[in-house]
Amino acid sequence: MxxxxxxxxxxxxxxxxxxxxxxxxxxxxxxxxxxxxxxxxxxxxxxxxxxxxxxxxxxxxxxxxxxxxxxxxxxxxxxxxxxxxxxxxxxxxxxxxxxxxxxxxxxxxxxxxxxxxxxxxxxxxxxxxxxxxxxxxxxxxxxxxxxxxxxxxxxxxxxxxxxxxxxxxxxxxxxxxxxxxxxxxxxxxxxxxxxxxxxxxxxxxxxxxxxxxxxxxxxxxxxxxxxATRPLHFFGLPGGLLFGTGFLIELYLSFLKIFGHQQIGHRPLLLLGVLLILTGINLVCTGLLAELIMRAYYEGSGRRTYALREILP
CATH class of the missing domain: 3.90.550.10 (Spore Coat Polysaccharide Biosynthesis Protein SpsA; Chain A)
Structure with missing residues (x-):
């Protein structure tokens, strides 16, 4: 036994x-x-x-x-x-x-x-x-x-x-x-x-x-x-914040270039804005890939996103 x-x-x-x-x-x-x-x-x-x-x-x-x-x-x-x-x-x-x-x-x-x-x-x-x-x-x-x-x-x-x-x-x-x-x-x-x-x-x-x-x-x-079941939320929030911050920096520099006639090519802020935009896009794409992997895992393995304790009549 x-x-x-x-x-x-x-x-x-x-x-x-x-x-x-x-x-x-x-x-x-x-x-x-x-x-x-x-x-x-x-x-x-x-x-x-x-x-x-x-x-x-x-x-x-x-x-x-x-x-x-x-x-x-x-x-x-x-x-x-x-x-x-x-x-x-x-x-x-x-x-x-x-x-x-x-x-x-x-x-x-x-x-x-x-x-x-x-x-x-x-x-x-x-x-x-x-x-x-x-x-x-x-x-x-x-x-x-x-x-x-x-x-x-x-x-x-x-x-x-x-x-x-x-x-x-x-x-x-x-x-x-x-x-x-x-x-x-x-x-x-x-x-x-x-x-x-x-x-x-x-x-x-x-x-x-x-x-x-x-x-x-x-x-x-x-x-x-x-x-674990929504990885896009984990990567998407910081990715969106970084992208938005970088976009605002580049928008500000564009304003200075167009209306203020200032040279912006030598400014470190320009590179920072580009880096933030690229990093934000990368994080969002990582979240999308993780989302696809998560769905393939659950659907391919037959596992469920819940755990059932008991069923009553």
């Missing part, structure tokens, strides 16, 4: 943490509905694959997926979710900083009618200046721009109803924005505080260098939320 809950865990070079993680999961699984655990080895270069191959023989609830190389956390999560069989999907990190014992708490919150429950590392056990402070700023910025109010977007410990992720595709490093992508499909989202432990095994795979990538992904989420 298919399990009711699927716990998806991406792992990369976690040979020290895995034995302890599996022991903790063995303690927790009897407390929740029938479950399977899918651990996705994301191209580890240590002993992680060998440990998983041995462990799958010991634990009947364990399934192992081994990727050919390191594709990144988003790809590993996508692989696990694609192969999960449960109606409820739980994601978890392998380093044991999140406690598997909090999984029942998330499942109980789902029963209240939510589609997605996100963990909140309220008392996060990480260095303040290199991890906690940048995370707080990023979470506040993401919540403000997207309108999806969460304290902790970076917490991998989350629980989903399977239907909440239908139509949600994770590319690049968008795994932290799954709540935003689910919100676009009308998901009801909640957040619960979860425990967070100091790192005992291995080292963090993240650093301050990812801040810039998060900002770029946030820009992408802003576009998805507001203009």
């Amino acid at each position: 298919d399990p009711e809950v699927s716990i998806v865990i991406p792992a990369y070079n976690e040979e020290e943490a895995l034995p302890h993680l599996l022991e903790r999961l063995a303690e927790i699984l009897p407390q929740i509905p029938p479950a399977e655990v899918l651990i996705v080895d994301d191209g580890s270069t240590d002993g992680t694959p060998e440990i998983l191959k041995d462990s799958v023989k010991r634990y009947p609830w364990l399934r192992v997926l081994i990727l050919r190389r390191n594709f990144g956390q988003s790809a590993a999560l996508t692989c696990g979710l694609d192969h999960a069989r449960g109606k409820i999907l739980v994601t978890l990190d392998a380093d044991l900083q999140n406690d598997p014992a909090d999984i029942p708490k998330l499942l109980d919150k789902l029963k209240e009618g939510y589609d997605l429950v996100s963990g909140w590392r309220k008392n996060r056990q990480d260095p303040f200046f290199t991890r906690k402070l940048p995370s707080r700023v990023a979470n506040a910025l993401i919540s403000r721009i997207t309108g999806v109010r969460l304290h902790d977007y970076g917490c991998t410990l989350k629980a989903y109803r399977r239907e909440a992720l239908q139509g949600v595709t994770i590319y690049g490093e968008l795994h932290r924005f799954i709540p935003v992508l689910a919100d676009l499909r009308g998901a009801r989202i909640a957040e619960v505080p979860v425990r967070h432990h100091p790192r005992r095994f291995g080292k963090s795979k993240y650093g301050l260098s990812r801040t810039y990538r998060v900002l770029l992904d946030l820009l992408l989420m802003f576009f998805f939320q507001r203009f």
Whole structure:
């Protein structure tokens, strides 16, 4: 019989943490509905694959997926979710900083009618200046721009109803924005505080260098939320403003040339006006092309611009 809950865990070079993680999961699984655990080895270069191959023989609830190389956390999560069989999907990190014992708490919150429950590392056990402070700023910025109010977007410990992720595709490093992508499909989202432990095994795979990538992904989420189905509005407004400004500049210079008999060929303003007009035309044309691509995508794939929750008699 298919399990009711699927716990998806991406792992990369976690040979020290895995034995302890599996022991903790063995303690927790009897407390929740029938479950399977899918651990996705994301191209580890240590002993992680060998440990998983041995462990799958010991634990009947364990399934192992081994990727050919390191594709990144988003790809590993996508692989696990694609192969999960449960109606409820739980994601978890392998380093044991999140406690598997909090999984029942998330499942109980789902029963209240939510589609997605996100963990909140309220008392996060990480260095303040290199991890906690940048995370707080990023979470506040993401919540403000997207309108999806969460304290902790970076917490991998989350629980989903399977239907909440239908139509949600994770590319690049968008795994932290799954709540935003689910919100676009009308998901009801909640957040619960979860425990967070100091790192005992291995080292963090993240650093301050990812801040810039998060900002770029946030820009992408802003576009998805507001203009994914009407890209001409996104490109057309600034394009029209630039074109109009450039046109007024050239009109002013033409007036000086015709009625004031002034030389305008040496004026930088002339080049600025031409540049603004060309840039405005380029943006509008980009919006038209994006509009055509968007329509071809939806009509060619058979996807709809809406998500239906239920039909009543």
